[in-house]
Amino acid sequence: MFVGHYAAALAAKAVQPKAPFWTYVLGAQLVDVAWAGLVLAGVERISLDPHLPGSPLVLSYIPYTHSLPAVAVWALAAGLAAYFLLKLPRVAAVAIGLVVLSHWGLDFLVHRADLPLWFGGPKVGLGWWNAPVPEQALEMGLLAMAAAAWGWRRGLQGHSGWSAPLFVVLLVTVQLASILAPPTGGPSQMVIASLSAYLLATLFAWLMDQTERRGR
Numbered sequence: 023m024f025v026g027h028y029a030a031a032l033a034a035k036a037v038q039p040k041a042p043f044w045t046y047v048l049g050a051q052l053v054d055v056a057w058a059g060l061v062l063a064g065v066e067r068i069s070l071d072p073h074l075p076g077s078p079l080v081l082s083y084i085p086y087t088h089s090l091p092a093v094a095v096w097a098l099a100a101g102l103a104a105y106f107l108l109k110l111p112r113v114a115a116v117a118i119g120l121v122v123l124s125h126w127g128l129d130f131l132v133h134r135a136d137l138p139l140w141f142g143g144p145k146v147g148l149g150w151w152n153a154p155v156p157e158q159a160l161e162m163g164l165l166a167m168a169a170a171a172w173g174w175r176r177g178l179q180g181h182s183g184w185s186a187p188l189f190v191v192l193l194v195t196v197q198l199a200s201i202l203a204p205p206t207g208g209p210s211q212m213v214i215a216s217l218s219a220y221l222l223a224t225l226f227a228w229l230m231d232q233t234e235r236r237g238r
């Protein structure tokens with residue numbers, strides 16, 4: 023899942039605009055950013071099977087980033103960092119924590135059974151990746167609904183311009199590119215490409231925060 027996770031970020035920004043946009047955008051993929059780092063470090067293990075439908079990922083060992091208790095710890099850490107380091111209001115820090123937590127729920131829908139319920143525990147996942155068309159419809163539908171709410175909230179706040187629609191278009195473009203031209207190469211290349219997309223989305227969101235703060 024790629025764009026579906028960002029639906030959580032847009033919805034959160036619509037509901038609780040006190041947190042900077044970049045914190046939600048990073049929060050939505052925080053455990054995947056950590057996953058990329060730990061896979062590259064050889065701590066978590068994945069492989070690719072290009073014959074699998076939906077996603078070639080075989081996530082054989084991802085307990086530190088994608089087990090349920092681990093995601094809860096990442097969410098708590100993100101909330102605490104938002105409150106103590108970024109000095110955000112408590113409601114905004116809670117919203118960031120919930121966005122981080124949402125990653126597990128959304129992954130649960132699409133992943134094949136590779137998400138550990140606890141360390142060494144049974145692995146779960148509803149496996150919508152095996153039905154790529156409904157899976158894509160789910161992700162795009164979630165993004166469209168969240169983007170509508172986000173756009174409406176931005177309108178109320180007097181934000182206009184091209185940056186928000188461009189952000190959504192860029193997300194959808196990355197999603198379509200990964201479907202139409204799946205990354206070739208090994209797991210490391212795929213992980214680096216994914217990490218680059220997460221960090222670019224965060225950078226774009228941060229730039230939006232800066233320009234909109236200056237505009238106020």
Ligand SMILES: [Zn+2]
Pocket residue numbers: 053054088125129
């Ligand atoms: Zn994930």
